[in-house]
Amino acid sequence: MACENNLVVKQIIDLYSQISNLESLKPSKNVDTLFGQLVSTCLPTDTDIDVTKIHDEKVKDMRSHLIKLCGEAEGYLEQYFSTIIGSFEDNPLNHLHIFPYYNNYLKLSKLEFDLLAQHTSHVPTKIAFIGSGPMPLTSIVLAKFHLPNTTIHNFDIDSQANTLASNLVSRDPDLSERMIFHTTDVLNAKEGLDQYDVVFLAALVGMDKESKVKAIEHLEKHMAPGAVLMLRSAHGLRAFLYPIVDSCDLKGFEVLSIFHPSDDVVNSVVIARKLGGSSEAGSSQIERCVIMPCNCSKIHAIMNSRGMKKSMIEEFSAIE
Ligand SMILES: C[S@@+](CC[C@H](N)C(=O)[O-])C[C@H]1O[C@@H](n2cnc3c(N)ncnc32)[C@H](O)[C@@H]1O
Numbered sequence: 001m002a003c004e005n006n007l008v009v010k011q012i013i014d015l016y017s018q019i020s021n022l023e024s025l026k027p028s029k030n031v032d033t034l035f036g037q038l039v040s041t042c043l044p045t046d047t048d049i050d051v052t053k054i055h056d057e058k059v060k061d062m063r064s065h066l067i068k069l070c071g072e073a074e075g076y077l078e079q080y081f082s083t084i085i086g087s088f089e090d091n092p093l094n095h096l097h098i099f100p101y102y103n104n105y106l107k108l109s110k111l112e113f114d115l116l117a118q119h120t121s122h123v124p125t126k127i128a129f130i131g132s133g134p135m136p137l138t139s140i141v142l143a144k145f146h147l148p149n150t151t152i153h154n155f156d157i158d159s160q161a162n163t164l165a166s167n168l169v170s171r172d173p174d175l176s177e178r179m180i181f182h183t184t185d186v187l188n189a190k191e192g193l194d195q196y197d198v199v200f201l202a203a204l205v206g207m208d209k210e211s212k213v214k215a216i217e218h219l220e221k222h223m224a225p226g227a228v229l230m231l232r233s234a235h236g237l238r239a240f241l242y243p244i245v246d247s248c249d250l251k252g253f254e255v256l257s258i259f260h261p262s263d264d265v266v267n268s269v270v271i272a273r274k275l276g277g278s279s280e281a282g283s284s285q286i287e288r289c290v291i292m293p294c295n296c297s298k299i300h301a302i303m304n305s306r307g308m309k310k311s312m313i314e315e316f317s318a319i320e
Pocket residue numbers: 074075078130131132133134135136137138139155156157158161184185186187202204205206
């Protein structure tokens with residue numbers, strides 16, 4: 001059945017028309033309800049919906065506009081809660097649980113940390129997070145719970161986002177030292193990008209394929225050979241909320257793995273390594289993988305050891 005006739009897609013189109021008619025995307029009962037319904041409509045993973053196979057131009061245009069609306073609303077939501085949490089007299093980091101999606105970030109950051117640990121042999125000393133936002137929860141969770149000796153440089157195009165974010169960590173004796181903020185468009189960040197062991201690229205940096213690839217190409221040009229790039233993508237219905245990063249978008253990188261969660265962590269995670277690193281073994285595999293066509297991935301459906309429902313992990317290796 002054509003995807004656009006799918007009942008769930010029809011529900012998404014209906015929610016899109018309500019959201020796109022909203023006066024404002026700033027948090028309110030109505031905005032929260034609509035986006036809550038949208039997220040829960042897009043969460044199920046037991047569908048065979050592949051947005052890349054949608055041919056109806058209207059649905060394709062709807063999807064690209066909906067992704068932008070979601071990004072705008074996410075920015076307002078972070079701004080709103082960062083202002084509230086930052087206004088506490090004591091350490092604002094004691095109140096992060098007030099943010100409605102805090103638990104999702106705890107799970108997403110743990111997932112990203114686990115993938116990082118699986119593919120790197122040493123603890124990163126310096127990480128860059130591109131698109132950190134007014135609520136830099138990924139950086140905060142990584143620094144607080146997983147990487148106690150790592151410095152995280154947060155880059156955001158929006159100076160107000162950085163003002164709110166640095167206020168959040170300013171009264172924390174540890175993170176006020178290890179969280180640094182830079183206001184710049186990623187495309188203008190050149191010097192120094194080669195000093196990071198790991199670079200994260202937020203889902204909202206590059207809201208369409210063209211700008212996402214532009215950001216990736218820029219990072220490929222300035223990152224150190226062998227450094228790791230962590231990106232966020234989307235799979236199935238969740239690709240109505242966030243842009244997809246394909247292995248083909250990552251020229252100059254070895255794609256190590258793509259993880260599609262099946263719980264309420266919305267984003268898929270992509271981990272890649274910039275070519276030209278030192279490990280011999282890796283380089284031979286790197287060449288094979290980069291030269292191989294995009295479908296060089298083998299999809300393994302695995303029962304996740306943590307008892308989650310079947311998740312999807314794509315390990316990249318040369319086709320036998
Ligand atoms: C809302 S945050 C989401 C990230 C989330 N706070 C986290 O911890 O994973 C995404 C941020 O990306 C920033 N952004 C978008 N495009 C960018 C660009 N080209 N360069 C730098 N930052 C960008 C936006 O200003 C926004 O604050």
